[in-house]
Every structure is written in C-alpha cells, then in structure tokens.
Amino acid sequence: MTDQTEPSTALATDSVGKHDWGPFGRPLFQDPGARALSRVGVVDIGSNSVRLVVFDGAARSPAYFYNEKIMCALGAGLSESGTLNPAGRKRALAALIRFKHLADGMDLPELTLVATAAVRDASDGAEFCADVLRETGLRIWVIDGREEARLSAQGVLLGWPGAYGLVCDIGGSSMELAEISGGRVGRRETSQLGPLKLVDVKGGKKGRRDHIAAVMDQLQEAMGIQRDRLFLVGGSWRAIARIDMYRRNYPLHVLHEYRMTPAGVAKTVNFIAESDPEDLRNKCGISAQRMGLVPLAAEVLSRLVRTFKPKDIAVSSYGIREGLLYEQMPQRLRDRDPLIEACRFAEAKDSRLPGFGRTLYEFIMPLFKSAPVQRKRLIKAACLLHDVSWRAHPDYRAEVCFDNATRANLGGLKHSERIFLGLALLHRYSNKREGTPFENLYDVLDEKTCLDAEILGKAMRFGAMFWMQKDADRGEFRWYPKKKQLELHLSPAVLPLYGEVAEARLESLASSMGADLTVKTRRRTPRG
Structure with missing residues (x-):
C-alpha cells in the first residue's frame, strides 16, 4: 500500500469522454476496470465490533450490498490483562466463520480483513490471527495506528x-x-x-x-x-x-x-x-x-x-x-464525482429510458445558465434521478422521490443539498409540496432555495414530456431573467408531443419563475 493518496478533484472529467458525453463525462461503471471493483468485501476487526461490509454498484460511489456488525468487545480489559477479552475472542471467531460462509455464498473473490488497536496491542493477538487462519483460511492484516x-x-x-x-x-x-x-x-x-x-x-x-x-x-x-x-x-x-x-x-x-x-x-x-x-x-x-x-x-x-x-x-x-475500497481504485476513478457516478448508475439500472437524463439536463440548462457550479452539479444529479422511482404508486411517487434523495447512500452531499435534491424530485411529479410528511425538512432551506428547487422540478416535469429519439431536435428554452421573459422555441418534430398536459406543465413552470411566457414554433427547413 502506498503512503499517500494521489491528488483528487471533485468534478474532474475523463478527457477521452468529454466530447462524447458532454458535461457528465464518460460513466466509468461501464468500463471493465471499474466493474472489477463492483463487489468488494472487507472486514474491520475493531476493539468494540467486528463488521463485514460488501460494497456493490457504481465503483466510485458504491452501495452497501451487505453490512453486518457484531459487538465483540475484543479490547475490553486489555489495559489490565494485556490480552484480548476471552469472551469477545470467541464471539469474534464465530463472527468471522459466519462472514466467511456469507462471502462464499456471495461468490466474493476474496475478503480483506483488517485488525486495529485491540489485536495489535494484545499479547495473544498473533495467536488469535492464527486461530482465524486455521478455522477460516482468512488472513488478517494487523495495521499500526x-x-x-x-x-x-x-x-x-x-x-x-x-x-x-x-x-x-x-x-x-x-x-x-x-x-x-x-x-x-x-x-x-x-x-x-x-x-x-x-x-x-x-x-x-x-x-x-x-x-x-x-x-x-x-x-x-x-x-x-x-x-x-x-x-x-x-x-x-x-x-x-x-x-x-x-x-x-x-x-x-x-x-x-x-x-x-x-x-x-x-x-x-x-x-x-x-x-x-x-x-x-x-x-x-x-x-x-x-x-x-x-x-x-x-x-x-x-x-x-x-x-x-x-x-x-x-x-x-x-x-x-x-478507505480500503478507495485503496483499490485507480486514480481515474478517485477523480470522479461520487454523486454523479452514483446517480448515473441509478439511472442505468432503474430508469425507463437510460441516457435521457443527460438530454433533459441539456434541454433545461438555459434556465440555469447563471447558477453556480455546485448548483449545476445538483441539477445534473436531479436529471439523472428524475425517472428512477417510476415504479412507485402514482399517489406516492413524489414522496418516494423525496425520501429516496434525502436518505439514499449518496456521497458528496451536504444535508441542505440532499433536501434541495429531494424537493426538486418531488416537484418532478407534483406541483405542490404542501401536505407531505416532510414539511419540517423544508425549513432547512431558505425560501429562495425552495423556489429554485421547485423551478428545477417543474422544468424536469415539463421536459419529461418529450421522450423522443436520442438525437432528435426538441427545440430550446430562452430565458431573459432581467425582463422576466421565458420563451420556448419548439421544433416541428416535437409539436405532436406538445399537448394539453405539456402546456399546463409549462404554464406552471412559468408561474413559479414569475415569467411572461411565449411559445414559438420553428419553421420547417425546406428540403433539397
């Protein structure tokens, strides 16, 4: 293992993928090298507990496929006796035997076991490691402080x-x-x-x-x-x-x-x-x-x-x-934004039209041109997640979206950003946010930020009406914030999709923006 990690930047993009993948970069979980890290098992043998974690999913921001902790208190009484707690030692060995069987059942290629202060300080620490190796075939890596x-x-x-x-x-x-x-x-x-x-x-x-x-x-x-x-x-x-x-x-x-x-x-x-x-x-x-x-x-x-x-x-x-998982990542994985990678993986796994999130992002971004970089990052995440909860019952879909976003295992998100993301996704399916079980959470955001999340959600709600071929011309938004004028320029190809529901959603978006709305249709380009 190296002594230091390499430099990392939160929003770096893959130079190979910039041209093809636009602002999102190439999704690394599609790369064979990243998929090799898709399921990794580690065991942490501490002074209090012994825990097995199996990571799975997008390699840069993995999900917890399996997580089990057993309180063993290996280090109890160590200062006085100089040895591991006898009862804790038995419990820890039994836990590791169980974890080995679980790992075999999951077809994990290997388990990485790390022991910390209790095992390294105890006079019988080496003996305990030998017992574990004999009973399970698992070798423990005892690390210093x-x-x-x-x-x-x-x-x-x-x-x-x-x-x-x-x-x-x-x-x-x-x-x-x-x-x-x-x-x-x-x-x-x-x-x-x-x-x-x-x-x-x-x-x-x-x-x-x-x-x-x-x-x-x-x-x-x-x-x-x-x-x-x-x-x-x-x-x-x-x-x-x-x-x-x-x-x-x-x-x-x-x-x-x-x-x-x-x-x-x-x-x-x-x-x-x-x-x-x-x-x-x-x-x-x-x-x-x-x-x-x-x-x-x-x-x-x-x-x-x-x-x-x-x-x-x-x-x-x-x-x-x-940290053990991070140790196994190549630098190009470390450099990726864990939030965007996790959302990209969720879209690929759960949405009805994988890849549409990027199209939606590009379509609505003229409304958010002046947004700071960190806000644009949340807009990307929201667009990628906008359709992953479609299986939920329609009456509860908005609430499911909010709950998933605020409580999901997503890295690189402050609590206020979780709630912003959840509120935007709630408005993806609902014009109103009143009457939900989550109203006490809205107070974490100020009034303007809540409105920004509402506008983002309603923009996604409208943009989701235009499912078309991947490279089809949908038209474009033009937003003049000083004049409070919102224009939608529709391409001829999209006109059949601009029905009453789409029109109502667009008007709701304009209302939240406090904008005067104009809808224009481009002329067809003559052939020949």
Missing part, C-alpha cells in the same frame, strides 16, 4: 473528493488523527484515547481529564495548527451526533455529512453529562454497549475541539472500510 489513520482519511476522501481538514477516527482502544488536503493524506498520529483505554486511567474523573488534556497537547504539537474542518469517524462519534440531533430536534436523521459547531458540541457534551444514560440511549436508538462508552468519548471530543479549534465539524459514516 498511523496506517489506521491513513485508511480512515481515505474513507473520508471517498465521500468528499478534494476535502481538506483534520480526520479524527475513534475506536474502542485508540484514536487516530490525519490531515487531508488537495486529495492527499498528510501528517498522521495515533493515541490511546479510545474509551476502553480511558476506563482504566487512575485518578477518577479529574485524573482522566488531565490525561486526555496531556495526550491532546502532544497530538497538537505533532499535528500543528488544524483549524479547518474536523471530520469525525467512528461509532462513538456517530452516537454523539445522534444525541446532538435529538437535543436540537434536527429533522433529517442522516448521520453522514451531519454538521455540528464547536459551541453545539459543548452544549451536547453537557447534555450527555446531565441526562440519564438509559433514557438517552432509548430515545436516540443507541445500543447499551455503545452508550456505556459515550460519556468517555464525549470528554475526548470536548478536549479535541478545544485544542484544535476547528471552523466546523462534519460526521463521516465512511472510514477504514471505505
């Missing part, structure tokens, strides 16, 4: 190409830091600030806090100033994020790319300290074993934020397992 930090950082890069900031991965027995910038993993450090290790620190709460502060100061000295974004990786961080959502009454319960502020973290840490743990875990859907570690992890997070003073904080559901 700096390699663990690198893989976690690569997992973040899988979801955020071009991301920069500080990645912090907390496990049961260790906590790793890695800086990322320009698509590269830079400085990396490891520590024993995992909650299972903190249980055994002498001196009670004060002794533990002094210990955390001293270790954090050492980490800051090694890592330098890190005041950009802080990316949080690991189950204990995700549990704290769930509690933060509950405290704030936050409407979208998607952990990936959930944002917190330093002030918000301080409030949540206090909230955890003042709450009944059993009541809190039931309300937030946290396992008893995980909840037992949350107060200790909260102390670490509080000191981490106070020490490094990040500008903002983002939760990443991607970590070591995704």
Whole structure:
C-alpha cells in the first residue's frame, strides 16, 4: 500500500469522454476496470465490533450490498490483562466463520480483513490471527495506528473528493488523527484515547481529564495548527451526533455529512453529562454497549475541539472500510464525482429510458445558465434521478422521490443539498409540496432555495414530456431573467408531443419563475 493518496478533484472529467458525453463525462461503471471493483468485501476487526461490509454498484460511489456488525468487545480489559477479552475472542471467531460462509455464498473473490488497536496491542493477538487462519483460511492484516489513520482519511476522501481538514477516527482502544488536503493524506498520529483505554486511567474523573488534556497537547504539537474542518469517524462519534440531533430536534436523521459547531458540541457534551444514560440511549436508538462508552468519548471530543479549534465539524459514516475500497481504485476513478457516478448508475439500472437524463439536463440548462457550479452539479444529479422511482404508486411517487434523495447512500452531499435534491424530485411529479410528511425538512432551506428547487422540478416535469429519439431536435428554452421573459422555441418534430398536459406543465413552470411566457414554433427547413 502506498503512503499517500494521489491528488483528487471533485468534478474532474475523463478527457477521452468529454466530447462524447458532454458535461457528465464518460460513466466509468461501464468500463471493465471499474466493474472489477463492483463487489468488494472487507472486514474491520475493531476493539468494540467486528463488521463485514460488501460494497456493490457504481465503483466510485458504491452501495452497501451487505453490512453486518457484531459487538465483540475484543479490547475490553486489555489495559489490565494485556490480552484480548476471552469472551469477545470467541464471539469474534464465530463472527468471522459466519462472514466467511456469507462471502462464499456471495461468490466474493476474496475478503480483506483488517485488525486495529485491540489485536495489535494484545499479547495473544498473533495467536488469535492464527486461530482465524486455521478455522477460516482468512488472513488478517494487523495495521499500526498511523496506517489506521491513513485508511480512515481515505474513507473520508471517498465521500468528499478534494476535502481538506483534520480526520479524527475513534475506536474502542485508540484514536487516530490525519490531515487531508488537495486529495492527499498528510501528517498522521495515533493515541490511546479510545474509551476502553480511558476506563482504566487512575485518578477518577479529574485524573482522566488531565490525561486526555496531556495526550491532546502532544497530538497538537505533532499535528500543528488544524483549524479547518474536523471530520469525525467512528461509532462513538456517530452516537454523539445522534444525541446532538435529538437535543436540537434536527429533522433529517442522516448521520453522514451531519454538521455540528464547536459551541453545539459543548452544549451536547453537557447534555450527555446531565441526562440519564438509559433514557438517552432509548430515545436516540443507541445500543447499551455503545452508550456505556459515550460519556468517555464525549470528554475526548470536548478536549479535541478545544485544542484544535476547528471552523466546523462534519460526521463521516465512511472510514477504514471505505478507505480500503478507495485503496483499490485507480486514480481515474478517485477523480470522479461520487454523486454523479452514483446517480448515473441509478439511472442505468432503474430508469425507463437510460441516457435521457443527460438530454433533459441539456434541454433545461438555459434556465440555469447563471447558477453556480455546485448548483449545476445538483441539477445534473436531479436529471439523472428524475425517472428512477417510476415504479412507485402514482399517489406516492413524489414522496418516494423525496425520501429516496434525502436518505439514499449518496456521497458528496451536504444535508441542505440532499433536501434541495429531494424537493426538486418531488416537484418532478407534483406541483405542490404542501401536505407531505416532510414539511419540517423544508425549513432547512431558505425560501429562495425552495423556489429554485421547485423551478428545477417543474422544468424536469415539463421536459419529461418529450421522450423522443436520442438525437432528435426538441427545440430550446430562452430565458431573459432581467425582463422576466421565458420563451420556448419548439421544433416541428416535437409539436405532436406538445399537448394539453405539456402546456399546463409549462404554464406552471412559468408561474413559479414569475415569467411572461411565449411559445414559438420553428419553421420547417425546406428540403433539397
């Protein structure tokens, strides 16, 4: 494995495919080299849990074909005994035997097994690996803390190409830091600030806090100033994020790319300290074993934020397992936008007319010429997804579209962007958004952004009326924003498709834009 990742850009395009594929680039999942990564199995053997993940789908932004976690607590009591937890060791071996059988049933070519702090620190770690090899034929790769930090950082890069900031991965027995910038993993450090290790620190709460502060100061000295974004990786961080959502009454319960502020973290840490743990875990859907570690992890997070003073904080559901997948990607795959690749794959798999998304995008783009690059990216995604939910019952299709977009496993999307995308797709099938179960989510967007999503949805709703041959001339939109004039120039070939329903949809679009509408028909070109 290499020591650093290569440079990555979020919206790079394949130079070979620019001419043929326009703004979308060539869809790499059609390439044999990308398809070779279409199903990859990895096992993460941590101090708390042993988890199997099988990735499948678009190679750049894969779906979770299978995901199973078993809480084994291999690292429980390690500080005192120096060995793996005997009960946890038995559970972990049984889990790995099960995972091997599952992998065989899925015809996976191989499983990649990675063990972290508990196995590497335990005196019987090598013996455990030998038992696993004998019972399953699977070889475990035991990685050191700096390699663990690198893989976690690569997992973040899988979801955020071009991301920069500080990645912090907390496990049961260790906590790793890695800086990322320009698509590269830079400085990396490891520590024993995992909650299972903190249980055994002498001196009670004060002794533990002094210990955390001293270790954090050492980490800051090694890592330098890190005041950009802080990316949080690991189950204990995700549990704290769930509690933060509950405290704030936050409407979208998607952990990936959930944002917190330093002030918000301080409030949540206090909230955890003042709450009944059993009541809190039931309300937030946290396992008893995980909840037992949350107060200790909260102390670490509080000191981490106070020490490094990040500008903002983002939760990443991607970590070591995704970093292992990223490791196997050629650079041309890493350079792709994970959102567009995932949407392109969904269109190819589920839409009625694969490839029409690009045509629709080109048709409606004159309405959005002045949109910023990030908004145009969302418009591309919406056009690719505009027809993937057609199998849903017509009465619920708009709601299904919104739900899929806001909760789907899509990388490279802030929560506000998820809701924008969902709202646009809702309006693809419905003129109105009132009366849905999702109205509390609309408040995440301001009024203008909601209107922009409505206009995009209605533009797609109208454009979807013109299914024709791939290269047929549909005509074009002309939009004069200062004059608030919208013109539609129809080609003669499209006139038979411009019926009453299409006309009503166009008028609805113009109404949302506050535009005066004019429809013109091009003259037929004389033959000969």
